[in-house]
Amino acid sequence: xxxxxxxxxxxxxxxxxxxxxxxxxxxxxxxxxxxxxxxxxxxxxxxxxxxxxxxxxxxxxxxxxxxxxxxxxxxxxxxxxxxxxxxxxxxxxxxxxxxxxxxxxxxxxxxxxxxxxxxxxxxxxxxxxxxxxxxxxxxxxxxxxxxxxxxxxxxxxxxxxxxxxxxxxxxxxxxxxxxxxxxxxxxxxxxxxxxxxxxxxxxxxxxxxxxxxxxxxxxxxxxxxxxxxxxxxxxxx
Numbered sequence: 001x002x003x004x005x006x007x008x009x010x011x012x013x014x015x016x017x018x019x020x021x022x023x024x025x026x027x028x029x030x031x032x033x034x035x036x037x038x039x040x041x042x043x044x045x046x047x048x049x050x051x052x053x054x055x056x057x058x059x060x061x062x063x064x065x066x067x068x069x070x071x072x073x074x075x076x077x078x079x080x081x082x083x084x085x086x087x088x089x090x091x092x093x094x095x096x097x098x099x100x101x102x103x104x105x106x107x108x109x110x111x112x113x114x115x116x117x118x119x120x121x122x123x124x125x126x127x128x129x130x131x132x133x134x135x136x137x138x139x140x141x142x143x144x145x146x147x148x149x150x151x152x153x154x155x156x157x158x159x160x161x162x163x164x165x166x167x168x169x170x171x172x173x174x175x176x177x178x179x180x181x182x183x184x185x186x187x188x189x190x191x192x193x194x195x196x197x198x199x200x201x202x203x204x205x206x207x208x209x210x211x212x213x214x215x216x217x218x219x220x221x222x223x224x225x226x227x228x229x230x231x232x233x234x235x236x237x
Contacts, residue, residue: 022035022036023035024047024049024060024069025066026060026064026065026066027063027064027065027066028064032047032049032050032058033049033050034049034050034051035047035048035049036048036049038073040073040074040075040080041059042080042083042084042087043059043061043084044059044060044061044062044064044065045059045060045062045065045069045073045075046058046059047060062075062077062080062152063114063152077152077153078150078153078223078226078227080152080153081148081149081150081151081152081153082149082216082219082220084148084149084152085133085134085145085148085149085212085216086133086134086212088132088133088134088144088148089132090130090131090132090144091130091131091132091133091144091147091148092130093127093128093129093130093131093140093143093144093147094128095128095158097147097151097156097158098121098147098151098156098157098158099155099156099157099158100157100158101157101158101159101160101164101167101168103157104157104169104195107155107157108193108194108195110155111154111155111193112193112194114155115193116153116154116155116193117153117154117155117190117191117192117193117199117226117230118154118155118156118157118190118191118192118193118195119146119150119154119155119156119157119188119189119190119202120156120157120159120168120172120175120176120188120189120190120191121143121146121147121156121157121158121159121186121187121188122159122161122165122176122185122186122187122188122189123143123158123159123160123161123185123186124139124160124161124162124185125160125162127139127140127142127143127185127186128143131143131144132144133145133147133148133149133212134212135212136211138208138210139184139185139186139204141212142186142204142210142215143186145212145215145216146186146188146202149216149219150188154190155193159172159176161185168189169191169195171189171191171192171195171196171197171198172189172191172195172198173189174189174198174201175187175188175189175190175191175198175200175201176189176201178201180200180201180202180203181201181203182203182204182205182207183207184203184204184207184208184210185204186204187201187202187203187204188201188202189201189202190202190222190226199225199226199229200222200225200226200229201222202218202219202222203218205217205218205219206218
């Protein structure tokens with residue numbers, strides 16, 4: 001058999017081989033077979049599943065994926081949050097989007113159950129109309145940006161600047177009263193799920209001249225601090 005014939009057989013043999021695939025089972029018990037073309041999207045893990053006439057595209061929310069799968073596909077909730085914030089045209093800001101301070105115990109329980117940190121966002125009630133995370137509507141856009149970027153990676157608590165700053169846990173006060181607070185709201189103090197340890201304060205980057213670019217730069221700097229803290233915590237166990 002000549003070289004050309006060998007190449008032709010090898011080529012068609014490759015076409016006949018099934019694509020490497022796997023099965024994925026979600027936390028709610030749904031199993032998808034023959035999974036391939038897996039991609040990280042802001043709304044979840046996208047993949048093609050099934051074969052023949054049953055083939056379909058599926059998006060599964062990251063909250064419905066086992067930790068092992070998220071690790072396998074290099075899911076980074078902070079990076080996905082920053083990407084998602086860029087793609088959200090408008091956030092209808094209301095008090096209901098986050099826990100309130102009087103719901104703190106419920107927020108702590110959720111953070112513990114989901115193995116997340118708590119983010120206490122200092123805000124004024126005047127910042128709660130619909131706003132664009134990437135917009136130029138001052139603090140309103142800033143609050144929308146904080147929310148869109150961190151809503152999936154942390155459990156968020158809104159803190160009213162008007163009358164609640166003195167009621168927050170001591171770890172949160174370290175951020176709100178610390179040098180990184182910056183003098184502008186919104187800003188966010190990040191603490192452990194039980195509120196026992198202060199991790200970092202994320203200021204409203206840029207002050208009166210804030211843009212989404214300056215805020216995102218600050219977010220990335222503080223995310224690096226958060227990741228360093230969580231890695232150290234994991235290494236200590």
